[in-house]
Amino acid sequence: MRIDVDALKCIGCMACEMACGYHKDDAFALLSSCIVVYRAREKKDYFGVVIKEEESLIIARPEGLEIKRIGVAEEPDSSGQKREADASAKPMLLREPCDLCSGMKYGPMCVKICPVGAISIVEGGE
Amino acid sequence: MDYLSSNKILIVNLESGEITEDELDDELVSNRIGGVGVTSFLYDTYKDKDPIVLGTGLLTGTLFPGSALGIISAKSPKTGEIAHSPFTLKAGMELKFTGFDYVVVLGQAGKPVFLWLHDGVADIQDASEIWGSDVWKTTDHIRRGMGDDLIQTLAIGPAAESGSELAQICINYWGSGDCWGFGKLFGEKNLKAIALRGMGLLEISEPEDFVDQCFEIFENINKGSFQGKAGIQDIFSAMGENDASEWLLPSVHRNSACYNTPYPTNTFLYLDEDPKTVAEPAAPEPGFLVTDPCALLELKRCGLSAKEAGSVMRACARYGINPTAVAEFCARSGEKSMENIEKSLKDLKGTISIPDCGRFSCWAPGKPLFSNFDVSDTSEYGVWWKRRQAVAYIFGVHPIFANMAPELSEELMLQMVNKGTGLELDQEILDKVIEDVCN
Ligand code: SF4
Ligand code: SF4
Numbered sequence: 001m002r003i004d005v006d007a008l009k010c011i012g013c014m015a016c017e018m019a020c021g022y023h024k025d026d027a028f029a030l031l032s033s034c035i036v037v038y039r040a041r042e043k044k045d046y047f048g049v050v051i052k053e054e055e056s057l058i059i060a061r062p063e064g065l066e067i068k069r070i071g072v073a074e075e076p077d078s079s080g081q082k083r084e085a086d087a088s089a090k091p092m093l094l095r096e097p098c099d100l101c102s103g104m105k106y107g108p109m110c111v112k113i114c115p116v117g118a119i120s121i122v123e124g125g126e
Numbered sequence: 127m128d129y130l131s132s133n134k135i136l137i138v139n140l141e142s143g144e145i146t147e148d149e150l151d152d153e154l155v156s157n158r159i160g161g162v163g164v165t166s167f168l169y170d171t172y173k174d175k176d177p178i179v180l181g182t183g184l185l186t187g188t189l190f191p192g193s194a195l196g197i198i199s200a201k202s203p204k205t206g207e208i209a210h211s212p213f214t215l216k217a218g219m220e221l222k223f224t225g226f227d228y229v230v231v232l233g234q235a236g237k238p239v240f241l242w243l244h245d246g247v248a249d250i251q252d253a254s255e256i257w258g259s260d261v262w263k264t265t266d267h268i269r270r271g272m273g274d275d276l277i278q279t280l281a282i283g284p285a286a287e288s289g290s291e292l293a294q295i296c297i298n299y300w301g302s303g304d305c306w307g308f309g310k311l312f313g314e315k316n317l318k319a320i321a322l323r324g325m326g327l328l329e330i331s332e333p334e335d336f337v338d339q340c341f342e343i344f345e346n347i348n349k350g351s352f353q354g355k356a357g358i359q360d361i362f363s364a365m366g367e368n369d370a371s372e373w374l375l376p377s378v379h380r381n382s383a384c385y386n387t388p389y390p391t392n393t394f395l396y397l398d399e400d401p402k403t404v405a406e407p408a409a410p411e412p413g414f415l416v417t418d419p420c421a422l423l424e425l426k427r428c429g430l431s432a433k434e435a436g437s438v439m440r441a442c443a444r445y446g447i448n449p450t451a452v453a454e455f456c457a458r459s460g461e462k463s464m465e466n467i468e469k470s471l472k473d474l475k476g477t478i479s480i481p482d483c484g485r486f487s488c489w490a491p492g493k494p495l496f497s498n499f500d501v502s503d504t505s506e507y508g509v510w511w512k513r514r515q516a517v518a519y520i521f522g523v524h525p526i527f528a529n530m531a532p533e534l535s536e537e538l539m540l541q542m543v544n545k546g547t548g549l550e551l552d553q554e555i556l557d558k559v560i561e562d563v564c565n
Contacts, residue, residue, distance in 0.1 A: 008404070011356070011390040013383035014216070018189055022337060028130075028188050029327035030223070039216075040275035043262075043299060045379050045394035045413065046406045062380075063405045106341060113189070113344060115388035 001121055003035065003098060003108065005060035007048035009118035012037050016049070016110035016119060023101050023109050034098045035110050035119075049118075054097045127155050127227075129331045130184045130546040135168065136226040136248055138241060139175075140315055141233030145248050150227050156549060160184040160227075162210050162519035163559040165199035168230050169208055176201075178311055180221060180229040180280075180320070183522020184543045187222035187328060187385070189340040191347055192527040192534065194384035196221045197519055198280075202306035203291045204477075209485045210563075211295070212303040212525050215392070215417065217278040219385035222522075223324030235316040240268065244323045253318035260284060260444040261296045262411075268321050280320045283446025284472065286313035292474060294448040300392075300415045301443050303489030303525070305481070309446055331548035339542060346533050347388055351496040357381035358393040358419045364495040364530070365419075370426055377401055377432045379413060387524045389531075392417050395436035414440040418489055419526075424453030434464040441468040450488075451478045482508065484564055486515040487525070495530040516560045 017033045024032035034052040038059075041047065051058040059066045070093065100121070101108045111119045127133045127150040135148040150164075158164045161183035168179045178200040185193045196218030202209040212218075221229075225246030235250070238257035242249040256267045261283040269277050279298055286293035286309035293309030296302055312318070330336050355364070359378060362370040374393070379401045381390035392415055396403065399412035414436045416422050425435035442449040452467065455474055461467055481488040493507045501510045511529070518528035521539045528534060540551055 011381060011383040013386055013388070013390075014219075015189070015386045015388075018187075018386060022189065022333075025327060026333055027327045027329050029325070031325045031327070041406065042275075042415075043411050044407055044409075045382070045396075045415065047382070061406075112341060115344070115348060115383075 001100060001123060002053060003051050003058065003100070003110065004065070004120050004122040005049045005051070005058075006118045007060040007062045009116050010037070010047070010049055010060070011116055012039055012047045013115060015113045015115065019109035019113045023104055024096065032095055034092070034095050036092060050092055052092045052095050052097050057092060127152055127547070129329050129548060130188060130543070131155075131227050131328065132222075132225045132246070132326055134226050134246070135228040135230065136243070137230045137232065138248060138250065139232045140235035140239065140250065140317065143250060145250070152549065155184070155547070156551065157555070159520050159543070159551060159556065159559050161186075161195070161522050162197050162199060162516070162563050164228055165197055165210070166208060166563050168228055169199050172230055172232060175232040176234075176311075176315075178231045178308070178315070180231075182218055182222040182227060183520060184547060185539065186522030187219045188330075188546065189337060189386065190523070190542055191340070191343055192387045192524040192531065193522055194218050194387050194524045194527075195518065195522045198295065198304070198308055200306075200308055200311055202308070203310045204307045204480055207485070209306040210519055211306055211308055211487050212489060212519065213280060213295075213297055214303070214384040214387075214524055215278070215297050215300065216385050217280060217297050217322060218522065220278040220322040220324060222328070223326040224322050225324055225326045229320075231315065231317065234314065238316050238318050240319040240321060241317065242272070242321045244321075245325055256318055257287065258284065261446050262299050262444050264319055265298050268319060272321070272323075274323060276323065278322045280322070281446070282309045282312045282318060283444060285445050285447040286310055288472075289313060290447065290475070292447050292451040292478070294442075294446055296443050296446055297417070299443060301418045301421065301439060301449055303418070303487040305448060305450060305487050305489060307448075330546050332545050336542065336545045339545065343533065343538070344388070347531055350531060350533060352389050352530050355496060356390050358391070358416055358422060361391065361419045361491065361495060361526070362423065365423075365491050365493065367423060370423055373426060374422070374432045377436060379403070382415070384524055384527075387527050389527055391524070391526045395432065397433055397436050397440070414443070418449065420488065420491060421449040421453060424450055424457070428453055428456040429462040430464060437464055438467050441471060445471045447471055447474070454478045483515075484512045486512065486519060490515060490525040490529055493529075494532075495526070497530060497532050499532045512564055513560060516563050517556075520556070520559055520563070
């Protein structure tokens with residue numbers, strides 16, 4: 001089971017990020033969230049969500065989902081460029097991975113709090 | 127103040143360069159609650175030193191729905207009296223996590239500066255290089271210089287530097303709710319911007335109870351009357367402006383929300399790209415994020431197309447001028463050419479009308495949205511609106527969202543603040559603070 005995000009539905013509200021932060025820190029904080037809205041391309045209105053799993057980063061872009069294995073060198077795309085999720089995705093590698101909110105009575109908190117139903121649980125993953 | 131707070135009031139004297147900190151004591155919170163209740167108290171305390179006071183509500187930055195609000199309180203150059211301006215997007219939340227609940231800016235810097243607030247640290251930084259730059263270049267410069275694209279800025283452009291009362295403080299690249307000419311105050315202080323970034327942490331007095339109830343409120347709200355609606359186009363419909371909604375739709379790229387706000391009140395217009403583009407566009411600056419429905423509506427009334435109105439708003443945000451004021455000048459002169467309007471921004475001078483919105487910003491539409499809040503008589507809208515705005519500005523709730531979510535009652539906000547802080551605030555205290563900030 002893993003988290004799936006439909007980034008086209010996402011409105012970039014960061015509620016999932018704060019809910020995850022609460023799960024990790026028992027307080028309101030964003031430092032430890034393993035689900036993060038990438039929003040650094042603000043002038044282009046290009047945003048989505050990144051989730052840190054044990055061995056991969058799930059990058060939900062508006063045009064679709066991408067799963068990157070952590071530690072595996074990236075292949076350049078057709079233009080020869082290596083695609084990066086965003087500056088805001090980089091510190092993710094240092095964070096604890098998603099545990100599907102184990103031990104929380106709410107179930108996966110990000111799924112529960114997303115106001116537009118952009119996050120769901122799917123079979124598969126790690 | 128141990129909970130829902132960083133327990134710090136920052137005092138920055140731009141003239142002397144002195145930076146000091148006060149504690150946010152429980153007694154002040156018990157008497158003034160927070161947000162505009164405390165910013166107006168701090169304004170009065172430092173009244174003789176031209177203060178600009180920034181602050182957040184106790185609910186700002188939490189999981190309480192709509193908890194996006196930051197406030198600027200200062201003497202408006204337009205009215206000569208204290209007024210309050212909202213800032214949302216992610217900037218209100220970011221201020222809360224910088225480690226300062228309130229920031230009092232005093233005096234005038236000897237040279238252009240910007241204030242950099244991050245992780246409990248405040249620095250006055252040189253802004254000579256960006257003085258004269260537009261708002262977009264200012265934000266780009268600060269983000270690049272600090273190596274962090276997520277820094278939120280409250281920035282001014284050339285309009286404020288030239289002393290215009292029409293100047294607006296912008297958020298990052300976009301317009302804000304500053305209809306009071308606060309941009310001019312930044313300019314007079316030689317303060318180009320306030321840059322915000324924080325990785326703070328807010329403790330909660332009864333965390334489990336607080337979060338349980340946030341989820342419950344979310345569930346209730348999500349069954350509410352704005353469900354299935356999104357963006358400025360649907361706000362227009364809720365205002366009874368259906369033709370404006372149709373006028374806008376073809377230019378809409380995506381709708382987005384301010385921090386933890388279930389309704390996306392912002393709408394991005396693609397002006398130089400196909401709005402249906404899903405992938406990352408090649409153009410670096412393809413459009414404009416409209417955060418101010420009333421300004422956009424006024425530009426429509428001037429006879430502009432949605433694309434032209436978006437382009438004028440983009441030019442206004444770059445120059446740092448209030449787009450509602452620009453629309454009023456256009457309505458007076460009958461100017462309908464986008465190019466001429468954009469070219470004329472630097473020459474606009476004179477006074478514009480002061481809307482009847484008390485001390486709060488007319489940025490939030492003046493009536494209930496999607497729901498009637500049991501206010502059926504339109505003659506009661508004015509009184510209802512001012513009280514609702516006061517409550518939103520006290521607790522830190524998004525002022526437009528507050529007008530579409532009757533579920534967020536005064537009683538509920540008090541209850542949540544009490545759960546979050548361990549204080550025992552009651553309706554009597556709230557009524558007193560509302561009365562004080564409204565008069
Ligand atoms: S399921 Fe829980 S741990 Fe995983 S991303 Fe969502 S909130 Fe974070
Ligand atoms: S809660 Fe949902 S809408 Fe909000 S940022 Fe997360 S995925 Fe996007």
